[in-house]
Amino acid sequence: MNDPSxxxxxxxxLRWLSRWEARDWAPLVSLAVLVVFFSFAASSFLxxxxxxxxxxxxxxxxxVSVGMTYVLLCAEIDLSVGMMALWAACLxxxxxxxxxxxxxxxxxxxxxxxxxxxLLPLVTCLLLGLLSGLLTVWAQLPSFIITLAMMFxxxxxxxxxxxxxxxxxxxxxxxxxxxxxxxxxxxxIEASHFTLPYSAILAAVVMIAGHLLLEHTRLGRYVYxxxxxxxxxxxxxxxxxxxxxxxxxxxxxxxxxxxxxxxGRMGTVTTDLNKDLLLSAVACVVLGGTSLFGGEGGxxxxxxxxxxxxxxxxxxxxxxxxxxxxRQLLTGVVLMAALVINGVLAKRK
Amino acid sequence: MPAxxxxxxLECRRIGKRFGGVRxxxxxxxTLHAGEVHGLVGSNGAGKSTLxxxxxxxxxxxxxxxxxxxxxxxxANPQEAMALGIAMVxxxxxxxxxxxVAENLFLGRQPTAKLGRIDWAAMRETARERLDELHxxxxxxxxxxxxxxxxxxxxxxxxxxxxxxxxxxxxxxTSALSPPETRRLFALIEALRYRGVAxxxxxxxxxxxxxxxxxxxxxxxxxxxxTARRSERDKHSVIQTMLGHGLEQTEVGYERGAELPERTExxxxxxxxxxxxxxxxxxxxxxxxxxxxxxxxxxVGSGHQELVHALGGSLKPAAGDVxxxxxxxxxxxxxxxxxxxxVLVAADRATSLxxxxxxxxxxxxxxxxxxxxxxLTPGREARVARPVLEKVGCRPADPRMMTGHLSGGNQxxxxxxxxxxxxxxxxxxxxxxxxxxVGAKDEVMRLVGQLKGQGAAVxxxxxEPEMLLAHADRILVLSRGRVAHEFAxxxxxxxxxxxxx
Numbered sequence: 071m072n073d074p075s076x077x078x079x080x081x082x083x084l085r086w087l088s089r090w091e092a093r094d095w096a097p098l099v100s101l102a103v104l105v106v107f108f109s110f111a112a113s114s115f116l117x118x119x120x121x122x123x124x125x126x127x128x129x130x131x132x133x134v135s136v137g138m139t140y141v142l143l144c145a146e147i148d149l150s151v152g153m154m155a156l157w158a159a160c161l162x163x164x165x166x167x168x169x170x171x172x173x174x175x176x177x178x179x180x181x182x183x184x185x186x187x188x189l190l191p192l193v194t195c196l197l198l199g200l201l202s203g204l205l206t207v208w209a210q211l212p213s214f215i216i217t218l219a220m221m222f223x224x225x226x227x228x229x230x231x232x233x234x235x236x237x238x239x240x241x242x243x244x245x246x247x248x249x250x251x252x253x254x255x256x257x258x259i260e261a262s263h264f265t266l267p268y269s270a271i272l273a274a275v276v277m278i279a280g281h282l283l284l285e286h287t288r289l290g291r292y293v294y295x296x297x298x299x300x301x302x303x304x305x306x307x308x309x310x311x312x313x314x315x316x317x318x319x320x321x322x323x324x325x326x327x328x329x330x331x332x333x334g335r336m337g338t339v340t341t342d343l344n345k346d347l348l349l350s351a352v353a354c355v356v357l358g359g360t361s362l363f364g365g366e367g368g369x370x371x372x373x374x375x376x377x378x379x380x381x382x383x384x385x386x387x388x389x390x391x392x393x394x395x396x397r398q399l400l401t402g403v404v405l406m407a408a409l410v411i412n413g414v415l416a417k418r419k
Numbered sequence: 420m421p422a423x424x425x426x427x428x429l430e431c432r433r434i435g436k437r438f439g440g441v442r443x444x445x446x447x448x449x450t451l452h453a454g455e456v457h458g459l460v461g462s463n464g465a466g467k468s469t470l471x472x473x474x475x476x477x478x479x480x481x482x483x484x485x486x487x488x489x490x491x492x493x494x495a496n497p498q499e500a501m502a503l504g505i506a507m508v509x510x511x512x513x514x515x516x517x518x519x520v521a522e523n524l525f526l527g528r529q530p531t532a533k534l535g536r537i538d539w540a541a542m543r544e545t546a547r548e549r550l551d552e553l554h555x556x557x558x559x560x561x562x563x564x565x566x567x568x569x570x571x572x573x574x575x576x577x578x579x580x581x582x583x584x585x586x587x588x589x590x591x592x593t594s595a596l597s598p599p600e601t602r603r604l605f606a607l608i609e610a611l612r613y614r615g616v617a618x619x620x621x622x623x624x625x626x627x628x629x630x631x632x633x634x635x636x637x638x639x640x641x642x643x644x645x646t647a648r649r650s651e652r653d654k655h656s657v658i659q660t661m662l663g664h665g666l667e668q669t670e671v672g673y674e675r676g677a678e679l680p681e682r683t684e685x686x687x688x689x690x691x692x693x694x695x696x697x698x699x700x701x702x703x704x705x706x707x708x709x710x711x712x713x714x715x716x717x718x719v720g721s722g723h724q725e726l727v728h729a730l731g732g733s734l735k736p737a738a739g740d741v742x743x744x745x746x747x748x749x750x751x752x753x754x755x756x757x758x759x760x761x762v763l764v765a766a767d768r769a770t771s772l773x774x775x776x777x778x779x780x781x782x783x784x785x786x787x788x789x790x791x792x793x794x795l796t797p798g799r800e801a802r803v804a805r806p807v808l809e810k811v812g813c814r815p816a817d818p819r820m821m822t823g824h825l826s827g828g829n830q831x832x833x834x835x836x837x838x839x840x841x842x843x844x845x846x847x848x849x850x851x852x853x854x855x856x857v858g859a860k861d862e863v864m865r866l867v868g869q870l871k872g873q874g875a876a877v878x879x880x881x882x883e884p885e886m887l888l889a890h891a892d893r894i895l896v897l898s899r900g901r902v903a904h905e906f907a908x909x910x911x912x913x914x915x916x917x918x919x920x
Contacts, residue, residue: 299769
């Protein structure tokens with residue numbers, strides 16, 4: 071206790087810095103290494119176009135990872151996020167076709183109707199997430215099992231309502247997924263012109279809201295404590311079951327939002343979307359340094375994780391001499407290396 | 420009954436052991452004959468478990484010598500002790516519940532047929548024969564966890580015997596058993612006696628020791644006080660020797676007992692009616708008034724710890740009600756309990772604290788809404804936490820320090836600080852000072868005293884008589900899950916307490 075290194079400094083900046091340990095730095099270093107590597111390996115990497123692509127491609131992953139962060143922080147898992155995202159998109163497309171698209175008057179569709187077509191799928195996601203949570207808590211089964219079943223339910227429902235057909239989506243969603251606010255050019259340099267995608271703005275809003283909820287409200291605190299030491303949280307009067315339900319419900323909703331944005335980007339909904347969304351989201355959250363076993367991590371870390379993952383994917387696309395079919399293999403190899411390095415550093419105290 | 424002139428099977432000469440600066444054992448002599456059942460008794464901390472861990476090979480750096488069949492042996496690790504024929508059956512059993520009885524009996528050395536295939540038929544047959552020999556009547560094909568604790572213990576013992584053990588060490592074998600189950604276990608021990616196995620029987624239950632053992636060795640403060648034949652001693656004199664009464668009158672504090680005050684006729688704050696939980700406690704009634712401290716005394720495993728957890732909602736009782744100021748608490752809900760000011764301080768700090776986070780988060784957790792408000796910031800929370808950390812005397816009282824970096828005593832003060840942020844109407848304590856040094860103990864109990872003075876009803880559960888004699892106004896003694904006696908308004912001492920347990 072008299073060890074001076076354990077005594078916090080009186081200088082707030084130093085104290086803030088001293089809270090950073092090797093395991094906190096590791097994800098940032100991985101990101102930096104990737105950026106530097108791609109800058110040298112691909113001449114087209116350091117351009118506004120790359121930034122645009124990273125923001126465009128990362129936004130869906132970022133939105134889904136917000137909910138996944140909550141679930142992992144309270145030491146649970148949600149395996150249904152990918153198919154939950156698919157379900158939201160399919161229901162949206164189906165409703166759009168039924169209510170608006172079928173009449174051939176899509177242009178005159180009222181904002182109210184479009185709003186309903188977009189919001190109803192999210193409400194169903196919320197209900198399905200609540201169901202997963204309640205069953206997990208009530209049956210005292212691992213969320214792994216319950217959400218695995220939910221994954222099949224969501225995928226099955228998606229296939230059932232679409233009957234395998236492709237559906238169009240409201241213009242609003244297509245615009246959200248593809249358009250943005252033009253920025254620049256700066257100093258009359260044509261290359262500095264780029265578009266800030268709407269989806270990235272939405273992702274930023276969801277992430278910041280997720281961060282504030284997590285760090286500055288009782289719910290967030292209870293999430294950390296429920297994951298860190300469930301027995302202790304219970305002894306302090308925290309209703310840990312309720313927290314688990316809340317996290318799984320929240321995760322289902324962010325999955326739904328992510329699904330709508332992703333489908334909007336594609337323009338149409340088909341049931342082969344979002345196949346790798348679940349594993350990518352888990353990889354992002356863990357890559358950022360959030361523990362799979364609960365209690366440690368945060369939204370800032372998830373942000374770094376999503377950025378790293380997306381830079382890796384976009385960067386590999388920029389290296390023209392890599393065989394298209396080898397890209398996924400390389401993604402896996404680099405991802406594994408980053409996870410191992412971050413994980414080993416996290417173990418060292 | 421072996422003749423004492425016969426050469427002992429196992430002989431320990433001047434065994435000693437230190438843990439850092441603390442002497443756990445000093446110059447202990449201990450002999451064990453083939454076919455003998457030898458009791459080992461002593462208060463908590465007398466050195467029983469240290470001695471048996473040395474024999475089981477778990478503490479290789481002991482002083483003194485151990486002779487087996489007259490030859491000196493070095494017990495360097497558990498495997499070596501096992502190879503020499505010394506087996507230990509722990510209180511927490513190590514059998515695999517999901518496997519059958521037969522598989523458990525042959526765990527790790529299954530009989531094999533051709534090609535290394537397990538010979539299931541031979542295994543079942545042999546298992547049946549061996550259990551029959553020991554008069555253990557069970558179906559060897561059923562899963563072990565289908566059977567009650569006593570059977571699991573007996574299977575564990577049989578496994579020890581058939582893996583070649585000549586010395587069996589049983590640690591508190593009867594503490595969780597009902598009287599008929601204890602009979603079954605004793606029948607097995609008798610059978611072992613005729614097979615020439617030597618048994619070391621470690622127990623807090625003096626009656627059990629005096630019933631089954633040929634001789635009993637009494638330890639106190641790490642020394643062997645005496646070894647006596649069963650016929651020479653009764654329960655009272657064994658307890659007197661364990662406590663050192665009549666030998667050394669120099670011990671201070673509550674060695675000579677305490678005067679409990681008369682009960683006052685105040686309305687009760689906490690009332691429990693017919694609380695039961697299978698395997699822990701049964702039919703417990705109790706009441707505690709504001710400003711009163713009710714002590715719960717019992718040996719480890721007698722149900723008083725679980726009882727305290729049930730009162731605080733952290734364990735759900737199978738039957739019965741807990742009422743606070745006349746209104747029932749929701750069973751098994753710590754949330755309801757905390758909201759009504761019923762708070763629990765557990766023995767193990769790791770079950771109530773988050774070690775890898777800042778103190779302020781541990782302190783504010785239960786009363787965030789009332790103290791910090793709706794928007795949490797580290798600064799605000801630290802400002803709320805600092806005064807209570809100072810009040811409980813946490814050193815250092817730094818709200819931003821990691822809780823895991825504090826000593827055990829200071830960690831318990833963090834738990835106390837948490838509860839001081841809200842009203843405490845009922846304070847439940849389960850061994851609140853376990854493993855703390857004397858100074859920290861006093862400070863924690865001083866805080867308890869303050870809360871009691873402010874009108875909290877206190878329930879203090881402990882296996883240490885001194886603790887209860889010093890702090891309780893009334894004492895309930897629990898024995899095997901039932902209230903065996905209530906002490907109120909009388910003179911009571913350690914020996915009397917232990918006699919009822």
